[in-house]
Amino acid sequence: MNKELLIEIGVEELPAIPFLKELPNIKTKWQKVLDxxxxxxxxxxxxxxxxxxxSHKNFKQKQDDSDVEFIGAPKHIAIKDGxxxxxxxxxxxxxxxxESELSFKDINGKEVLYYQKQVSGKxxxxxxxxxxxxxxxxxxxxxxxxWGNGEFEFIRPIRSFLVFLGNESxxxxxxxxxxxxxxYPHRNISYDKIKIENINQYFENSTxxxxxxxxxxxxxxxxxxxxxIEKENNINIEIDEDLLKEVVAITEYPTALLGQxxxxxxxxxxxxxxxxxxxxxxxxxxxxxSKLENKFIVVSNSLNEEKSLIIKxxxxxxxxxxxxxxxxxxxxxxxxxxxxKLKNITYLKELGTLYDKELREEKIAxxxxxxxxxxxxxxxxxxxxxxxSRAVMLSKADLTSSMVYEFTELQGIMGHYYAEKKGEDxxxxxxxxxxxxxxxxxxxxxxxxxxxxxALSHKLDSLxxxxxxxxxxxxxxxxxxxxxxxxxxxxxxLNEGLEFDISEILNEIAKNYNNFDVSVxxxxxxxxxxxxxxxxxxxxxxxxxxxxxxIVKLYNAIQALHIISNEPNFKxxxxxxxxxxxxxxxxxxxxxxxELFENKYEKNLNDKFKALNSNEEKYKERxxxxxxxKQEIDEFFENVMINTDDEKIKNNRIALxxxxxxxxxxxxxxxxxxx
Numbered sequence: 001m002n003k004e005l006l007i008e009i010g011v012e013e014l015p016a017i018p019f020l021k022e023l024p025n026i027k028t029k030w031q032k033v034l035d036x037x038x039x040x041x042x043x044x045x046x047x048x049x050x051x052x053x054x055s056h057k058n059f060k061q062k063q064d065d066s067d068v069e070f071i072g073a074p075k076h077i078a079i080k081d082g083x084x085x086x087x088x089x090x091x092x093x094x095x096x097x098x099e100s101e102l103s104f105k106d107i108n109g110k111e112v113l114y115y116q117k118q119v120s121g122k123x124x125x126x127x128x129x130x131x132x133x134x135x136x137x138x139x140x141x142x143x144x145x146x147w148g149n150g151e152f153e154f155i156r157p158i159r160s161f162l163v164f165l166g167n168e169s170x171x172x173x174x175x176x177x178x179x180x181x182x183x184y185p186h187r188n189i190s191y192d193k194i195k196i197e198n199i200n201q202y203f204e205n206s207t208x209x210x211x212x213x214x215x216x217x218x219x220x221x222x223x224x225x226x227x228x229i230e231k232e233n234n235i236n237i238e239i240d241e242d243l244l245k246e247v248v249a250i251t252e253y254p255t256a257l258l259g260q261x262x263x264x265x266x267x268x269x270x271x272x273x274x275x276x277x278x279x280x281x282x283x284x285x286x287x288x289x290s291k292l293e294n295k296f297i298v299v300s301n302s303l304n305e306e307k308s309l310i311i312k313x314x315x316x317x318x319x320x321x322x323x324x325x326x327x328x329x330x331x332x333x334x335x336x337x338x339x340x341k342l343k344n345i346t347y348l349k350e351l352g353t354l355y356d357k358e359l360r361e362e363k364i365a366x367x368x369x370x371x372x373x374x375x376x377x378x379x380x381x382x383x384x385x386x387x388x389s390r391a392v393m394l395s396k397a398d399l400t401s402s403m404v405y406e407f408t409e410l411q412g413i414m415g416h417y418y419a420e421k422k423g424e425d426x427x428x429x430x431x432x433x434x435x436x437x438x439x440x441x442x443x444x445x446x447x448x449x450x451x452x453x454x455a456l457s458h459k460l461d462s463l464x465x466x467x468x469x470x471x472x473x474x475x476x477x478x479x480x481x482x483x484x485x486x487x488x489x490x491x492x493x494l495n496e497g498l499e500f501d502i503s504e505i506l507n508e509i510a511k512n513y514n515n516f517d518v519s520v521x522x523x524x525x526x527x528x529x530x531x532x533x534x535x536x537x538x539x540x541x542x543x544x545x546x547x548x549x550x551i552v553k554l555y556n557a558i559q560a561l562h563i564i565s566n567e568p569n570f571k572x573x574x575x576x577x578x579x580x581x582x583x584x585x586x587x588x589x590x591x592x593x594x595e596l597f598e599n600k601y602e603k604n605l606n607d608k609f610k611a612l613n614s615n616e617e618k619y620k621e622r623x624x625x626x627x628x629x630k631q632e633i634d635e636f637f638e639n640v641m642i643n644t645d646d647e648k649i650k651n652n653r654i655a656l657x658x659x660x661x662x663x664x665x666x667x668x669x670x671x672x673x674x675x
Contacts (some may be wrong), residue, residue: 002059008161010050010159011051011156011158015155018143029139037063048212048252049249063127072094103115128163164181167198222248229297237297246282269329272403272407328403339355388450388453388454394428395458401418412432434447435455472524490529494551526544538675539668543667556619561619583642589658633657
C-alpha cells in the first residue's frame with residue numbers, strides 16, 4: 001500500500017539569484033534520484049527562502065524487486081591455461097558468488113562473463129535519508145557555504161529535516177542535523193520550532209505559522225495586492241518579471257506596500273531612480289500617465305501590523321540611495337564630457353585603452369558611413385562624417401562618470417543624458433544612448449541608420465579586435481559575449497536592410513588590426529544564422545555554402561528555401577534535383593552548345609530553362625521556377641545517357657544540367673540538403 005510522503009529541508013535564508021538559476025533543475029534532479037532508486041512517483045515542489053519542500057501523494061513503501069545484470073571480461077581474458085584469471089575471480093567477488101558459479105554469455109558476438117541475480121527491494125524508510133542527501137549534493141548554486149567543522153557544504157547551512165511517510169515521522173541524521181517532527185515558523189512568530197503531528201497539519205496550518213508554502217500562491221497574492229494599490233491610488237506599477245521572481249523567492253508571507261520619496265529626486269534621470277530601486281532595494285517603480293511618480297512599491301516579508309513603520313524604514317533607505325545618486329548626477333554634470341580620461345583605462349592589454357578602441361570604432365564608422373552615404377546624408381545631413389566621428393568618440397565618455405561607476409548597467413544611457421545637457425546634436429545624443437543595441441535576444445535595434453552605424457562599429461571592433469588577438473569563443477565559453485555581438489550585427493543589418501557583404505567588409509576592416517584568418521570570424525558570424533531560424537540546419541548550411549555573403553540576401557534565401565521545403569511536394573521534387581547535384585559534384589561546368597544536342601529531351605530541358613524569367617533575387621519565385629523543371633529533368637534522365645562514349649556530347653550534357661545546378665547554387669547548394 002502506498003503512502004503520502006512529505007520532505008521539508010529547512011535552511012538559512014537562500015540568496016535569490018543563485019537559487020533561481022538552479023530552480024529549473026531542482027525537480028529534474030529529484031526525479032533523477034527517484035529513478036535511480038526505482039521509486040518513480042509524481043510530486044510537487046514548493047520553496048520559500050527558508051525551506052525546500054517535496055510532496056508526494058502516492059509513494060511506495062518498498063522498492064520493487066529487480067533483476068541486476070553483471071557483465072565482465074571476455075572469455076579469452078577470463079580463462080588462461082584452463083584456469084580462471086584474477087579478472088574472473090574479481091568478477092565473482094563483485095557478484096558475491098563462487099568461482100564454480102561463473103558462466104559466460106554471448107553478447108554482441110562476444111563471449112563474456114555474465115551473471116544475473118534478483119535483488120530484493122529495500123524498505124523506503126531505510127533509503128530515504130540517503131536519497132535526500134544525494135539530491136541536496138546534486139544541486140549546484142555556483143557557490144556554497146561550509147558550517148560545523150567545515151565538513152558540511154550547501155548554498156546555506158541546513159538547519160532542519162522534517163520527513164513524514166504516512167503518519168510516521170522518520171528519524172535520521174544528515175549534514176550534522178537530526179530530523180524531527182517540527183518546523184520553523186516565520187521569524188516574526190518564533191525563532192523556535194513548532195511541532196507537527198502529521199502531513200495534513202503541516203499544510204493546513206502553514207499560514208498560521210506565517211508561511212505560504214506555494215511560490216505560485218505567493219506570486220498570485222503579490223499581483224492581486226498590486227492591482228488593489230493601483231486602483232486605490234490611480235497609478236500603474238511597473239512589474240519587472242525577473243524582479244517579481246526574486247521577491248517571491250525572498251518572502252514567506254508577502255505584503256505589498258506603497259511608499260514615497262521627495263519629488264526633488266525626480267530631477268535625476270528616471271533610469272537612475274528605477275535602477276537604484278530595483279538593484280539595491282528590490283522596489284517596484286510607480287507611474288502615472290506614463291510619467292515616473294515619486295512613489296515606490298516594497299513587498300514586505302514582515303508580519304508586523306504597524307505597516308507605517310515598515311514603509312518609513314524603506315523610505316529612509318531609499319532617500320539615502322537617491323541622495324547619493326543626486327550627488328553623482330550633479331558632480332558629473334559639472335565635469336567636462338570628453339573621451340580624454342579613457343586614455344587611462346585599459347580595454348585589453350593586447351588592444352590598448354578604451355580610447356584606442358574608440359579610435360578603431362571611428363575608422364569602422366567612417367568606412368560604413370561612406371558605404372551608406374546617400375541614405376546617411378538624407379537622414380542627418382551632408383556633415384554625416386563629422387557627426388559620426390563625434391558620436392563614436394563620445395560614445396564611451398560616460399564610463400569615467402561617477403554614476404556609471406556606481407550603476408554600470410546605465411552606460412550609454414547616462415552618456416546620452418550628459419551629451420544632451422552639454423548641447424550635443426540630437427542625432428549624436430540618440431546614437432550614444434543606442435550604441436549597445438540590440439543587447440539581448442528580444443531587445444530593440446537602434447532607431448536610425450546613424451545610430452545603427454555607431455552600434456555596428458562598436459560590435460565589429462569587438463569582434464575583429466578580439467579575434468585578431470586570439471580571444472575566440474570555444475565551446476560554451478564566451479567571456480567577451482562575442483556571440484551576442486555577432487547576433488547584434490546580423491539583427492542591425494536586417495533591421496536596416498543594409499547591403500552588407502560580410503566577407504568584403506570584414507577584410508576591409510581587418511587591415512587596421514593584427515593579421516589573422518578573417519574567414520574564421522566570417523564563419524563565426526554566419527554560424528549565428530542557425531539561431532535565427534527554426535529550420536532544418538542543412539537548409540541553412542546549403543544557403544551559406546552558396547557563397548553568397550550579403551547578409552540580407554542570405555537571410556532571404558534561407559527564409560525562402562525554408563518555406564518551400566515545408567510544402568507537401570517538396571521532397572518528391574527534391575529527389576530529382578538531389579540526383580542532378582550528385583552528378584555534377586565538383587565538376588567544372590562548361591558553356592552549353594546547342595548544336596551538340598542529339599534529341600528532343602536535351603532541347604526541351606534547355607528551352608524550358610532559358611525561358612525562366614524571374615528576378616534571381618526574388619528567391620521564392622526563382623526557386624519555384626527551378627523546381628518547375630522537374631518534369632523535363634525527369635524525362636531527360638529517363639531518355640538521355642549522360643556517360644556516352646563521345647566526350648564532347650557527354651560534357652555538353654553535363655553542362656546542360658550543370659547550368660541548372662549553378663542557378664540553384666546562387667541561392668543554395670542543394671547537394672548539402674538532407675532530411
